[in-house]
Amino acid sequence: MFMAKQVVNLKIKNLNIKSGAVLAPMADYTNIAFRTLAKEYGAVLSYTELISCKSIIYKNTKTKKMLSVNEKEKPVFLQLFGNDPADFAKAIKIIEEKFDNFCGYDLNCGCSVPKALKGKYGCYLMDYPVLVGEIIKAMKSVTKKPITLKIRLGLEQETFLEVAKEAEKNGAQMICLHARFGSQGYGGKADLQKINELKKAVKIPVIGNGDVLCAEDYVRMKKVTKCDYVMVGRGTIGNAFIFKQINEFEKSGKIIERTKKDFLKEGLKFIEFGKEFEMGVNDLRPYFIGFAANFKGAKEIRNKFALSKTIDDLEKVLNENFKSN
Numbered sequence: 001m002f003m004a005k006q007v008v009n010l011k012i013k014n015l016n017i018k019s020g021a022v023l024a025p026m027a028d029y030t031n032i033a034f035r036t037l038a039k040e041y042g043a044v045l046s047y048t049e050l051i052s053c054k055s056i057i058y059k060n061t062k063t064k065k066m067l068s069v070n071e072k073e074k075p076v077f078l079q080l081f082g083n084d085p086a087d088f089a090k091a092i093k094i095i096e097e098k099f100d101n102f103c104g105y106d107l108n109c110g111c112s113v114p115k116a117l118k119g120k121y122g123c124y125l126m127d128y129p130v131l132v133g134e135i136i137k138a139m140k141s142v143t144k145k146p147i148t149l150k151i152r153l154g155l156e157q158e159t160f161l162e163v164a165k166e167a168e169k170n171g172a173q174m175i176c177l178h179a180r181f182g183s184q185g186y187g188g189k190a191d192l193q194k195i196n197e198l199k200k201a202v203k204i205p206v207i208g209n210g211d212v213l214c215a216e217d218y219v220r221m222k223k224v225t226k227c228d229y230v231m232v233g234r235g236t237i238g239n240a241f242i243f244k245q246i247n248e249f250e251k252s253g254k255i256i257e258r259t260k261k262d263f264l265k266e267g268l269k270f271i272e273f274g275k276e277f278e279m280g281v282n283d284l285r286p287y288f289i290g291f292a293a294n295f296k297g298a299k300e301i302r303n304k305f306a307l308s309k310t311i312d313d314l315e316k317v318l319n320e321n322f323k324s325n
Contacts, residue, residue, distance in 0.1 A: 020044035024233035033273040036073040042247035053082035053091040069101035085138035104146035112182035123182030133166035140171040148174040176207035195225035215245035238290030264322040
């Protein structure tokens with residue numbers, strides 16, 4: 001039987017964040033509508049999709065849209081990628097002068113897709129702990145806001161402790177560990193004991209990440225790793241309700257069931273936010289493709305969502321398949 005948890009606040013510089021789950025940065029998913037939905041359901045913190053420092057410096061039009069934040073979703077960290085410390089400093093200065101939407105800035109050292117490795121960013125940096133420290137130092141030099149980073153165990157060899165210590169030494173205020181190697185992608189199982197090892201090795205807060213697909217996985221992550229927060233990625237796709245379940249667990253020790261009515265309410269709320277923030281159907285569709293996974297006829301429903309050409313089409317599929325008689 002699960003025991004109720006005492007909800008506590010952890011202070012990261014001037015930022016207070018209560019116990020709970022964090023929405024992971026995910027390309028093509030964590031847009032303004034998704035982050036706002038996650039916050040409404042109980043996410044204690046969110047991260048943007050990973051954004052290139054150079055795209056900010058060179059004023060990329062698409063990037064400007066990705067930098068939009070609304071009051072209802074805060075606090076939000078901006079996750080940046082690159083490999084030149086000077087680029088990080090320039091990008092943050094531009095953000096603080098023209099946007100100032102974010103509560104802090106995060107260095108991505110975890111993305112392991114071929115494009116990242118070829119471009120020498122993301123998980124590529126795990127082989128260069130000193131460079132990671134230099135980037136953190138450059139980021140800190142231009143802002144008073146918290147600097148954090150997201151790492152893996154290493155690219156192919158274990159380097160996470162060395163990277164973490166360099167980051168902490170240079171001023172990082174929190175670190176998230178996805179407990180897989182970059183070469184694994186999402187294969188195999190996350191090694192949760194490594195998160196516990198990191199927690200013992202650093203004095204700054206630690207976020208545990210990897211294989212949290214349901215509220216029970218959140219409970220297990222906290223128990224095994226003793227981490228301060230849990231980051232949820234794939235488990236949130238089509239399932240912002242997981243944050244509500246986690247919040248309820250933190251208060252009462254119980255994990256509530258997600259009903260068909262909850263599915264409909266969540267989907268309609270996401271569409272509402274999509275319309276409010278003038279999103280396109282392509283911005284919302286990926287969330288809905290993962291939405292029907294646990295229902296009879298899931299393949300057919302997913303196909304209907306995938307073929308939807310407008311947001312109104314998405315809403316029609318939602319009502320037809322999830323509205324109670």
